[in-house]
Amino acid sequence: MKKTGPVVFGFLIGVLMLLHHFTPSSWIGDRYNNVLDWKQVVFGITLILGVISLFTYHWKKIERRAEGWGYSVITVAGLIFMIAVALIFTPERGPYPWMFDHVQAPMQATMFALLAFYVASASYRAFRARNFHAALLLTAGVIVMLGRVSLGELIGIDSVSTWILDFPNTAAKRGVMIGVGLGMTATAIKIITGIERTYLGKGA
Amino acid sequence: MTTEARPSKTDAARPRRPLHDWLANVDRRVIFIAVAVATALPLIFPLNLPIKTSREARAYYDEIERLQPGDEMIFVFDYEPDLMAELDPMSIATLRHAFRKDIQVIALTDYPGGPGIAERILGEVAAEYGKTHGTDYVFLGYNPDYSATMLRMGESIQATFPTDHYHTPSSELPLLQEADRYAEVELLATVTGSALAEYWVIFAGGSYGQRIIAGNTAIQAVLIYPYFQTGQLSGFLGGLKGAAEYEKLIGTEGAGLRGMDAQSMAHLLIVCFIILGNIGFVLQRRYQRRLEREQDGGAKREQGDGVKR
Amino acid sequence: MVIWDHIGMWVAAVLTIAIFSLLYRDNPFYRAAEHLLVGVSAGYYVINYFYASVIRKFAVPVFQQGDLWLLPGGILGLLILLRLSRRTQWVSRYAIAFYVAAWSGYLIPSVIQERILIQLQGTIPPQPGTVPWDAFLGAIIVLIGVISILIYFYFSAPHTGVLGRISQVGITFLMIGFGASFGYTVMGRVSLLIGRFQFLFQELPESLMNM
Numbered sequence: 001m002k003k004t005g006p007v008v009f010g011f012l013i014g015v016l017m018l019l020h021h022f023t024p025s026s027w028i029g030d031r032y033n034n035v036l037d038w039k040q041v042v043f044g045i046t047l048i049l050g051v052i053s054l055f056t057y058h059w060k061k062i063e064r065r066a067e068g069w070g071y072s073v074i075t076v077a078g079l080i081f082m083i084a085v086a087l088i089f090t091p092e093r094g095p096y097p098w099m100f101d102h103v104q105a106p107m108q109a110t111m112f113a114l115l116a117f118y119v120a121s122a123s124y125r126a127f128r129a130r131n132f133h134a135a136l137l138l139t140a141g142v143i144v145m146l147g148r149v150s151l152g153e154l155i156g157i158d159s160v161s162t163w164i165l166d167f168p169n170t171a172a173k174r175g176v177m178i179g180v181g182l183g184m185t186a187t188a189i190k191i192i193t194g195i196e197r198t199y200l201g202k203g204a
Numbered sequence: 205m206t207t208e209a210r211p212s213k214t215d216a217a218r219p220r221r222p223l224h225d226w227l228a229n230v231d232r233r234v235i236f237i238a239v240a241v242a243t244a245l246p247l248i249f250p251l252n253l254p255i256k257t258s259r260e261a262r263a264y265y266d267e268i269e270r271l272q273p274g275d276e277m278i279f280v281f282d283y284e285p286d287l288m289a290e291l292d293p294m295s296i297a298t299l300r301h302a303f304r305k306d307i308q309v310i311a312l313t314d315y316p317g318g319p320g321i322a323e324r325i326l327g328e329v330a331a332e333y334g335k336t337h338g339t340d341y342v343f344l345g346y347n348p349d350y351s352a353t354m355l356r357m358g359e360s361i362q363a364t365f366p367t368d369h370y371h372t373p374s375s376e377l378p379l380l381q382e383a384d385r386y387a388e389v390e391l392l393a394t395v396t397g398s399a400l401a402e403y404w405v406i407f408a409g410g411s412y413g414q415r416i417i418a419g420n421t422a423i424q425a426v427l428i429y430p431y432f433q434t435g436q437l438s439g440f441l442g443g444l445k446g447a448a449e450y451e452k453l454i455g456t457e458g459a460g461l462r463g464m465d466a467q468s469m470a471h472l473l474i475v476c477f478i479i480l481g482n483i484g485f486v487l488q489r490r491y492q493r494r495l496e497r498e499q500d501g502g503a504k505r506e507q508g509d510g511v512k513r
Numbered sequence: 514m515v516i517w518d519h520i521g522m523w524v525a526a527v528l529t530i531a532i533f534s535l536l537y538r539d540n541p542f543y544r545a546a547e548h549l550l551v552g553v554s555a556g557y558y559v560i561n562y563f564y565a566s567v568i569r570k571f572a573v574p575v576f577q578q579g580d581l582w583l584l585p586g587g588i589l590g591l592l593i594l595l596r597l598s599r600r601t602q603w604v605s606r607y608a609i610a611f612y613v614a615a616w617s618g619y620l621i622p623s624v625i626q627e628r629i630l631i632q633l634q635g636t637i638p639p640q641p642g643t644v645p646w647d648a649f650l651g652a653i654i655v656l657i658g659v660i661s662i663l664i665y666f667y668f669s670a671p672h673t674g675v676l677g678r679i680s681q682v683g684i685t686f687l688m689i690g691f692g693a694s695f696g697y698t699v700m701g702r703v704s705l706l707i708g709r710f711q712f713l714f715q716e717l718p719e720s721l722m723n724m
Contacts, residue, residue: 002603005606006606006609009607009610009611010611013610013614013615013618014615015618016618017614017618018619021622029359033360034582034585034586035611036615037574037583038583039616040348040349040352040353040356040565040566041348041566042589042590044348044562044563044567044590045566045590045594046593046608047316047558047562048563049593049596049597055555068544071544071547071548075548078548078549078550078552078556079552079553079555080556081553081556082552082556082559082560083556083559086556096560097320098517098521100557101320101324101521102520102524103524103525103549103553104550104553104554105288105321105525106526106529106709106712107528107529107546108284108550108554109285109286109288109708110529110532110709112287113289113533113705114532114533115702116239116470116702116703116705116706117236117536119698119699120235120236120470120474120699123474123478123699124474124478124481125481127481127482127695128482130485136689137688137689137692137695138692139692140696141692142478143696144692144695144696144697145471145475145695145696145699147696148442149464150253150255150464150465150467151253151468152468152471153254153256154254158256165693166651167655168686168689168693169429170433170655170658171655171656171659171686172662172689172691173430174659175661175662175687176662176690177427177430177628177632178628178632178659181625181628185620185624185625188618188621191617192618199613200609201606247707247711247715289705289706290705316557316565317558317561345564345569347565348565348570351620366569366570366573366574402628406628407623410623410627411623421704422697422701422704426693427694442697443697443700443701444704444707459711462715463707463711466707467704470706471700474699
């Protein structure tokens with residue numbers, strides 16, 4: 001019940017989803033659609049569980065007065081405030097969309113914008129032509145970097161950049177893609193047949 | 205005041221930092237300031253450098269251009285605020301192009317942070333072209349689980365989204381009465397910062413034969429060239445440059461075109477830093493080899509002296 | 514522009530600078546902004562998750578439209594919540610097994626078709642003469658690249674002799690591919706910075722002028 005039950009249940013669901021591709025049966029088609037609908041509900045609730053875990057983590061930190069608990073107060077206050085204003089004013093108007101537009105969006109965007117500085121610093125420090133392959137990587141990187149902007153187009157490097165992207169890059173990405181595709185398929189088969197069950201957690 | 209208190213610049217006690225050391229170890233804050241200046245200055249004082257349009261961007265443009273007034277298009281805001289700078293210009297330009305051609309748009313998002321972005325952009329562009337929600341376009345909102353959403357939409361959009369984002373039942377939305385599955389929709393455009401363009405190709409394109417175009421972040425764009433080559437993806441935009449190319453094609457200036465000078469300057473600066481770092485690296489390596497040779501020579505001389513003694 | 518939008522612009526500007534302050538060093542302003550971002554985002558997301566999954570995909574179809582076929586979805590969702598208690602944690606395995614197995618089931622045919630077969634088909638060069646010579650040459654390069662990379666990833670035999678030399682060609686292609694990825698990564702990150710600077714140096718002064 002605790003170990004084999006979920007694996008058998010998973011097998012039946014997996015086979016049903018797989019069968020849909022090979023049979024025109026409307027009954028299987030309807031159940032396939034049911035599973036897709038249920039899956040969306042399960043996914044949403046799983047994510048809610050994640051937010052509950054985040055809240056519990058920070059709440060415990062505040063209770064214990066652990067190091068940096070003051071910052072946890074900010075997190076918890078932000079979370080509760082957003083839920084409260086969504087319930088009071090509805091998510092379509094009032095402080096909820098305002099907070100998204102003027103607090104969350106600019107901060108999230110800036111957080112990622114920081115990476116421009118770090119990528120520049122890392123390029124300078126780590127991008128060294130130590131051997132043939134490193135030099136190749138560096139050259140391709142520089143050509144693509146310049147070739148994809150106006151400056152590169154002015155000096156005529158854009159055609160080299162396009163050639164790299166169209167042919168050697170396509171080959172590289174396709175090689176990896178096929179490898180990953182084979183890996184995904186093998187893992188999916190192992191999951192359905194119950195060979196792979198680490199995703200169920202300890203003791204499964 | 206005595207002269208001894210102030211050491212002169214030629215003070216022998218302070219060894220001069222060798223050039224290779226200086227080149228290979230520029231302080232990170234100097235790099236940060238240089239990046240900030242190189243990016244900010246062209247925004248304040250534009251250079252208006254010309255840009256060329258790529259084949260991929262033209263293919264993206266052509267896919268929308270070939271649609272007829274009244275045709276339906278699904279538009280997916282598959283990103284969150286972290287990537288707004290790169291992807292908002294694409295979304296705005298695509299919707300302008302679509303609304304200008306009187307194409308009906310079914311909008312949605314696969315990201316929980318997407319509704320805020322979608323509402324802002326849809327509101328602005330729809331107002332610009334006098335379009336109304338429900339008949340000219342609909343915003344269905346966020347739906348959890350991207351893969352199940354993509355597959356379920358192939359069977360029924362109304363079943364996938366029982367209501368729109370504003371709680372109106374889908375059965376009451378006139379636009380969804382005309383287009384309820386991929387087979388009834390001419391084109392699907394996704395603007396995404398993740399692998400979702402690939403998944404739209406796999407699930408909507410592969411399982412239901414939906415024509416797909418994608419706006420991508422630069423990082424993601426490089427990964428989807430194979431799908432464009434096979435025709436699984438009918439066209440795509442790559443990064444802010446892709447957005448600028450598309451803005452040029454539809455003849456409206458947006459954040460993409462305005463940002464291109466800054467993009468050029470920042471790239472040039474980073475290339476300069478890479479060259480600088482490599483010159484420093486080569487000089488440092490030569491210096492170390494010379495030092496090793498000198499040490500080896502010294503050790504051999506000492507060994508030789510020892511033998512003589 | 515209403516007053517709340519102006520206030521919003523300035524709040525956004527202050528928070529943007531607080532985040533940028535990390536470039537100098539880690540500091541309390543950055544930490545506070547970071548934690549505020551986590552809290553506000555989590556609050557924003559949980560409302561969207563709840564509305565999209567519980568209300569729209571469960572309550573509306575089941576209670577308003579009477580579609581009882583969606584009831585099991587709600588039950589499986591409740592099973593997930595049993596993870597919160599150690600005693601009932603094992604029950605949530607059913608929901609996890611359901612989710613992962615369903616995903617695996619529909620993934621297999623789609624991935625084999627779209628990521629493997631069509632990609633392999635696209636690797637076969639066209640007949641000479643049917644396309645321009647440069648496109649044909651490019652197709653040959655793609656063919657050599659894909660085969661050599663697949664051989665590089667083949668670990669069931671030692672990479673020596675012919676296999677070793679071919680896998681070296683594979684590495685060469687991979688390095689060019691990684692270089693292209695690097696170039697585009699720089700491009701992407703710079704674009705994000707441009708977005709923030711456009712806000713600080715263009716939108717913010719405009720907001721000030723319109724006040």
